[in-house]
Amino acid sequence: QSTVVAAPTSITAGTETATITVTAKDAAGNPIEGATVVLTATGSGNTLTQPAGTTNASGVATGTLSSTVAEVKTVSATINAVAITQTAAVTVTAGALDAAQSTVVAAPTSITAGAETSTITVTARDAHGNPVAGATVVLAATGTGNTLTQPSGVTNASGVATGTLSSTVAEGKTLSATVNTVPISQTAVVTVVPGGVSAAQSTVVAAPTSIAAGTGTSTITVTARDANGNPVAGATVILAATGSANTLTQPVGTTNASGVATGTLSSTVAEGKTVSATVNAVAITQTASVTVTPGAVDATRSTVAAAPASIAAVTETSTITVTARDQHGNAVAGATVVLAATGTGNTLTQPVGPTNASGVATGTLSSTVTEAKTVSATINSVAITQTATVTVTTGAVSAAQSSVVAAPTSITAGSETSTITVTARDAGGNPVAGATVVLAATGSGNNLTQPVGTTNGSGVATGTLSSIGAESKIVSATINGVAITQTATVTVTPAAVSSVTSTVSASPTTITASTGTSSTTITVTVMDAYGNGISGANVALAATGTNNTLTQPAGPTDANGVATGTLSSTKAETKTVSASVDGSVALTQTASVTVNPDGMDHVAFIVEPSNATAGAAIVPAMQVAIQDQFGNTLSSGPTRTIALTIVNNPGGGTLSGTTQVQVAGGANPRVAVFSDVHIDKVGVGYTLVADATQGPLSPATSTAFTITAGAPASIVVNGGNNQSAQAGTAVAVAPSVLLRDALANVVPGASVTFAVTAGGGSVTGASQTTNAAGVATVDSWTLGASAGTNTLTATAAGSGITGNPVTFTATGTAGTVDAAQSTVVAAPTSITAGSGTSTITVTARDGNGNPVPGATVVLTATGSGNTVTQPAGPTDATGVATGTLSSTVAEGKTVSATINAVAITQTAAVTVTAGAVSAAQSSVVGAPTSITAGTGTSTITVTAQDANGNPIQGATVVLTASGSGNTVTQPGLTNASGVAAGTFSSTVAEGKTVSATVNSVSITQTATVTVTPGPVSAEQATVVASPTSITAGSETSTITVTARDASGNPIEGATVVLAATGTGNTLTQPVGTTDASGVATGTLSSTFAESKTVSATINDTRIVQTASVTVNAGTVSADQSTVDAAPTSISVGSETSTITVTAKDEFGNLIAGATVVLAATGTGNVLTQPDNPTNASGVATGSLSSIVPETKTVSATINSVAIKQTATVTVELLP
DSSP: OEEEEEESSEETTTTOOEEEEEEOOTSSSOTTTHHHHHHEOOOSSEEOOOOSOOOOOEEEEEEEEESSOOSSSEEEEEEEEEEEEOOOEEEEEEEEEOOOOOOOOOOOOEEETTTOOOOEEOBBBTSSSOOOOOOOOOEOSSSSSEEEESSSSOOOOTSSEEEEESSOOOOEEEEEEEEEEEOOOOEEEEEEOOOOOTTTTEEEEEEEEEETTTTTOOEEEOBBBBBBBBBBBOOOOEEEOSSSOOOOOOOSSSTTTTTTEEEEESSSSEEEEEEEETOOOOOOOOOOEEEOOOOOBOOOSSSEEESSSOOTTTTTEEEEEEEEETTOBBOTTTTTTEEEESSSSSSEOOSSSOOTTTTTEEEEESSSSEEEEEEEEEEEEEOSSSSSEEEEEEOOTTTTTOEEEESSEETTTTOEEEEEEEOBBBBBEEEESOOOOOEOSSSSEEEEEESSSSSOTTTTEEEEESSSSSSEEEEEETTTEEEEOEEEEEEEEEEOTTTOOOOOEESSSSEOOOSSSOOEEEEEEEEEEEEEEEEOEEEEEESSSSSSSEESSSSSOOOTSSEEEEEESSSSSEEEEEEEEEETTTTTTOEEEEEEEEOEEEEEEEEEOOOOTTTOOOSSSSEEEEEEEEEOOOOOOEEEEEEEEEOOOOOOOOEEEEEEEEETTOOOEEEEEEEEEESSSSSSEEEEEEEEEESSSSSOOOEEEEEHHHHHEEEEEOOOSSEETTTSSSSOOOEEEEOOTTTTTTTTTTTEEEEEEESOOEEEEEEEOOTTEEEEEEEEEOOOOSSSSEEEEEESSSSSSSSSSSEEEEEEEOOOOTTTTEEEOOOOSSEETTTOOOOEEEEBBBSSSOOOOOEEEEEOOOOOSSSEEEOSSSSOSEEEEEEEESSSOOSEEEEEEEEEEEOOSSOEEEEOOSOOTTTOEHHHEESEEEEEEETTOEEEEOOOTTTTOOOTTTTTEEEESSSSSEEEOOSSSTTTTTTEEEEEEEESEEEEEEEEETTTTOOSEEEEEEEOOOOOOOOTTTEEEEESSSTTOOEEEEEEEEOOOOTTBBBOOOOOOEESSSSSSEOOOOOOSSTTTTTEEEEEESOSEEEEEEEEETTTESSSEEEEEEEEESOOOOTTTTEEEEESSEEETTTTTEEEOOOBBBTTOOSSSSSSEEEEEESSSEEOOOOSSSTTEEEEEEEEEEESSSSEEHHHHHHTTEEOEEEEEEOOOOO
16 A cells, blocks of 8 residues: 655756655555655665655655666665565666766777778766767877778767777877767877888988098988888898998897987098998898098107208208108198297298198298207197207307397395396307306496306306496496497496484474474485485374374485475474385484473363262362463463352252362462362252463363262152052052152162061062152052051161151952852752752852852853752852752753852853663664675764653664675764764675664664675686687687676676787677676687787776687688799709798788698709798798709699799809
């Protein structure tokens, strides 16, 4: 009678949901209210939501079904564990195409350019991997030379459509696809490999094409290409070169990915070379030419020769022959030769033009200077090792050609010497050795040293000249009695400035202080050590003392060494005038000048007043002097009385003591001294004026000074006495005191100490110093915690102070309710929901812990279901008020209170505990409800509750599960939320029902967990071929792939893609996905005989197992098989041609073990048949010789099949 209905009955995978309505009825068709409904659904990828509660009054409960797997689902239900007969069918259709889930696969992934084809398989899937049928696929491929065949129709039921790719260009191709115009994320890569090496397409290139013999190297680059121009990698290249003395380096390894291999060529023989190459034994048509040129000029192999080797000066010439050769001795033509020769007077003619074909160039050398000449050469800037020597041979001394030279030409008197060099030469300017030289010099005071010996090999003899006489000297010479025309001039200059002989004088030596009206002339005479005046010296004057006007000399010393300046000064004192010359020589002699004061002008403080204490004498004693207009203190004059008065009086003080002092006539110096003057009031900025009581003297004002207070003499209260404040708090006005000295001046800077003497309070800043007003103030005074009288004293440092110490009094008052000191207590702290009561006791206290009576208390409690009874009245004399708490909800309660609206910090905790476990109220839930076999885990959450729905902590939960291959992890005790969680996993894919007991009570609700197969396992899945051996071009092997997960469960609906090694394959992919047993099949055939390895990917997972299929060659093909002769021309009766037969089937596969029979036209033949059947390369060989000269045609049969190709051998007579 009960029903299960789905609406809608068709949904889209991953996006839509069907509502499952279950109506519970009894046998009479009556609806059943309160029944528990559990839903299950077939298939995988499901999200099945169970009804939220039991059936309603109409007997109805609803759940929902959605899925990511496109298939037909059967939804069934149990009502109160009774399986309902009726089920509901829901069809899940594939969603929209998904670019990431869809795939593009190429097989094979490697093909030969121009010969093979790759099949491109596109599988269209939605976001959940479901195949999408009827979709339009468009393929695209990168690269060039492609032939891309589009799929012939839309995707089939498995979402598959296939096309093909071939190309003449060898490169990696990336195949992409759009499905219904959506670009697919995955792409496939097909590698197009080149064909065999082409002699015409391959190239041989040399760089550079010209190299130097013995040093240069040309790189030979060979590029291997197939008939389509594609580079051929991995080919073996062998180089060859014409000529001799070559060094030909073969390429290291085979050609690279660009088909390139390189070697090198060098040679010591200069000639044209032709470089050729074979690639994989194929002779390349193109060759490269390299020209080897002579090397660079070699310094040791080249030569320099002179003829004749001895010539006469001026009249004869030697021919210089230079031959240029490289390091191998080869003549170097066209080289530039530059000659050089040692010595002087040479005429060196350079070669006319470069070296000739024999490497030779010539020049000439002549000279006017007699000496041995070394002739050297550079060829193309290379210095030649070999040199040539030419000797030039000399006459008598020449007065005109000989020379007399002095060095230096200027010397200092008494300290320096000039060397006199005489060079004897003949008329041609050549030096004359062994000649006698005699020197002479003009002037006086000379010391002339004659040369020691005769002239040397250079014709040179030297003497010296020094002198103490400063003047110009002319030095002359005779050589072998011949008076030399040339003379030498030597200038003797004065010596350095002498600090001792130089003088400084002043005139007059006494002047009057002035601004220049009275001055003295300073004369400085600068001399050397020999008393000679030194002109042009710079004189700088200096004078001791102050306020000088010192005029420096207007210029340097004159011809007599004299320079003058002047001195005047406004400062009366004795001056010492000194001089320095040229900034470095200080003259020993000085001049003394006395400056006398001018007339009497004013008075001035020469000792200013200093800071002092009120009533004490100003120390040191002030001094006032009588001075001239320049501030010089006079040393004589008439009697004068000097008086002091206050000018600036900031403290209103009185000047006392001896304030008038008489300066007697004739006193030296003219100074008044004030030793006992004092002021009685403090102040900053006092100034005094000093004035003479007689005569026209200007007065003087002193600098400012300060009068400070004396020691403290009294202390009194300044403020902050007799205050009231709450106990434990600071008074409003900080207490302060006032200190004065004996003259009633306030005393700043005095030390005062504040201390609490009663009441238990405290102060901050107990040690204070009086300020500028004489006041000291404590930072703060905090009263004691108890109400009552507090006292504080202030004591000034020192003795004999009136009123010391001072006492302050303050009164402390009580405080208000304190949140931290007040308390809230519950008893008992644990009660049973609905029946127990806890008494809440609140005690009100102030901040010092004193009870506060008469306060209003208000209670609150957290949680729900509470009954809170407020206190019946305010707090009693001990500060206490009580209320009660009860509740029907099991949970922890926090009880708080306010006292006089102050929230109390402390709270009370009351725990309300739950009742016994309820089978109906407790729950069992699995999440997720669908897991993967062997890897997925579902968390089973059990919530224990009593009949009122309160969670039960500490309950024991035991889980059980239906089915097999299960692993159930039991939970621990339930937590504070009544929850305990275990886990469930399984290796067997099926629907599981998980149930639980809590404290041995079987819970009504169960959880359903669906276990689905895991992902494809590369190790568990299999690939099998049958048969494992087929014939090329005629037979097919079936490839069976079985998809399994890691636990061995078969996987339905998986996509299988096959691949096979080798070439010439036709690999048919499976039609559709794997069936319910996890199986999908394809086929393999091939035209290329070899062993193939067939591999598979399942859902893009590469399977470990592979299948081997051996493709055997077919029958012999008359068209494909070949007959070749080598050589094709032989001599009669003496030479033999080898006949090579290669057996191939119709696809060009080599056939081993075939029987070959040869035949040849003509007569006189000796035809040797092959000894054995064809080898693994399909080859069998025989031979042909003949005694009859003619052209022979050699034919063959293989396994009785007549081969179409024949070989021609020409038999010729010997010449």
